[in-house]
Amino acid sequence: MELHFDQELTQLKDELLRMSAQAEQNVAGALKALVARDPALAHKVDADDSQLDHLQMEIDERSIQLIALRQPKARDLRFIIVTMKIASELERIGDQAVNIAHRAEELSGEPLLKPLLDIPQMADLARGMIHDALDAFVYAKPDAARAVIQRDERVDSLNRQVQRELTSFMIEDPRTITRALGLINVARHLERVADHATNIAEEVVYLYEGRDIRHQTG
Amino acid sequence: MDSPQSSSLPIFRVSSLNFWYGPKQALFDVDVTIRRNQSTALIGPSGCGKSTLLRCLNRMNDLIERTRVSGLIALHGQDVYAPEVDVIELRKRVGMVFQKSNPFPKSIFDNVAYGLRIQRVGKADLSDRIEASLRKAALWDEVKDRLDDSAMALSGGQQQRLCIARAIAVEPEVLLMDEPCSALDPVATAKIEELIQDLKKDYTIVIVTHNMQQAARVSDYTAFFYLGRLVEFDATTKVFTNPANQQTEDYVTGRFG
Numbered sequence: 024m025e026l027h028f029d030q031e032l033t034q035l036k037d038e039l040l041r042m043s044a045q046a047e048q049n050v051a052g053a054l055k056a057l058v059a060r061d062p063a064l065a066h067k068v069d070a071d072d073s074q075l076d077h078l079q080m081e082i083d084e085r086s087i088q089l090i091a092l093r094q095p096k097a098r099d100l101r102f103i104i105v106t107m108k109i110a111s112e113l114e115r116i117g118d119q120a121v122n123i124a125h126r127a128e129e130l131s132g133e134p135l136l137k138p139l140l141d142i143p144q145m146a147d148l149a150r151g152m153i154h155d156a157l158d159a160f161v162y163a164k165p166d167a168a169r170a171v172i173q174r175d176e177r178v179d180s181l182n183r184q185v186q187r188e189l190t191s192f193m194i195e196d197p198r199t200i201t202r203a204l205g206l207i208n209v210a211r212h213l214e215r216v217a218d219h220a221t222n223i224a225e226e227v228v229y230l231y232e233g234r235d236i237r238h239q240t241g
Numbered sequence: 242m243d244s245p246q247s248s249s250l251p252i253f254r255v256s257s258l259n260f261w262y263g264p265k266q267a268l269f270d271v272d273v274t275i276r277r278n279q280s281t282a283l284i285g286p287s288g289c290g291k292s293t294l295l296r297c298l299n300r301m302n303d304l305i306e307r308t309r310v311s312g313l314i315a316l317h318g319q320d321v322y323a324p325e326v327d328v329i330e331l332r333k334r335v336g337m338v339f340q341k342s343n344p345f346p347k348s349i350f351d352n353v354a355y356g357l358r359i360q361r362v363g364k365a366d367l368s369d370r371i372e373a374s375l376r377k378a379a380l381w382d383e384v385k386d387r388l389d390d391s392a393m394a395l396s397g398g399q400q401q402r403l404c405i406a407r408a409i410a411v412e413p414e415v416l417l418m419d420e421p422c423s424a425l426d427p428v429a430t431a432k433i434e435e436l437i438q439d440l441k442k443d444y445t446i447v448i449v450t451h452n453m454q455q456a457a458r459v460s461d462y463t464a465f466f467y468l469g470r471l472v473e474f475d476a477t478t479k480v481f482t483n484p485a486n487q488q489t490e491d492y493v494t495g496r497f498g
Binding site for chain 1: 453454457480481482483484489490493494495496
């Protein structure tokens with residue numbers, strides 16, 4: 024027999040999944056706006072961010088009510104706390120998408136500095152990390168969450184590569200500085216998105232194993 | 242099952258304890274350690290053996306016919322079921338508070354004095370000991386002006402605190418509590434729960450409760466029983482945030498039992 028409480032937990036989970044789908048979509052939209060030099064699309068990403076903010080507030084409210092009324096324990100308690108924390112990471116991912124959209128808007132008025140290769144790859148990797156971290160959450164797969172964490176290094180290394188390449192552009196030709204800095208910032212925002220996805224994956228491990236794996240060296 | 246890590250000294254060591262009511266076995270091979278100045282909650286669904294274990298600790302089960310026990314319950318290393326043990330002395334050291342408050346139909350003063358008079362505490366000391374006990378039971382301020390009134394005139398919550406005062410008057414080491422709040426309203430329950438946490442300073446507490454919130458609030462260690470077996474025994478924070486056993490998880494999250 025399914026408890027009413029289980030239904031409430033399922034509703035909370037569904038709301039988090041709506042939020043993660045929106046966050047992924049915003050990151051994808053921001054990147055598309057950058058690549059396609061589409062200021063209208065960039066503007067839409069900016070506007071859509073308020074949906075993420077609202078979803079986060081709804082998740083927080085629902086979670087606080089469940090804690091107050093149901094006194095959850097053990098896995099239920101971890102589930103609700105982790106859901107709130109993941110919602111907070113997704114909200115920040117949304118903020119990074121907005122940052123990228125703003126750079127896209129600025130850069131759309133300037134000539135293309137170089138064909139974009141590494142940045143779209145970073146974006147794909149970061150989005151994949153969000154997606155897989157949430158899959159690990161839904162399907163109770165802490166090992167899959169651990170695999171997501173491993174992928175952060177690849178995004179970090181692409182970010183360093185982008186910084187090096189664009190720095191050399193700026194050294195050779197100071198007229199590229201504005202555009203190069205814009206792209207450096209985009210790469211940095213994507214690197215932050217991957218960090219948030221890593222945080223989500225760490226929360227998933229905590230949810231299913233009860234083990235806090237954050238801030239571990241080596 | 243070994244006791245959780247703790248620096249405090251063991252008072253009770255229960256090992257390989259089996260218990261029968263006639264032909265029916267109620268406890269199977271229970272190992273548990275009760276530590277000094279800690280409160281240990283025994284939880285589990287009805288019939289799991291938690292009250293049976295509690296009542297073994299001061300041999301209250303002796304009062305039931307055709308019961309049988311095997312294994313060891315050691316209080317400070319001494320087998321409480323050894324033939325030379327004075328059961329009255331044991332119950333003085335290991336006091337008990339019951340589900341339903343059971344004051345004697347006497348005055349408030351005489352209720353607390355009862356055990357002290359049996360111990361032949363002199364008149365000179367009696368009043369001081371009674372005041373101290375009532376203070377420890379957080380009842381003094383409510384009854385100090387009417388100590389000669391009948392205990393039966395007190396509210397349910399006050400009666401239960403009186404029973405606690407009566408139990409601690411004889412200065413036991415351990416207080417066993419069998420569902421001490423189940424007949425009380427939430428305000429009286431909150432008072433008893435506060436009291437339990439205060440009493441830990443001086444006593445060791447073992448409490449049986451059906452109320453898991455209560456176990457979580459008042460205990461340092463929680464033992465989960467099912468069908469007469471000890472399933473999990475650990476720090477209360479661990480049991481209620483991340484239990485090791487699936488049955489414990491299902492029970493504390495309300496999905497079973």
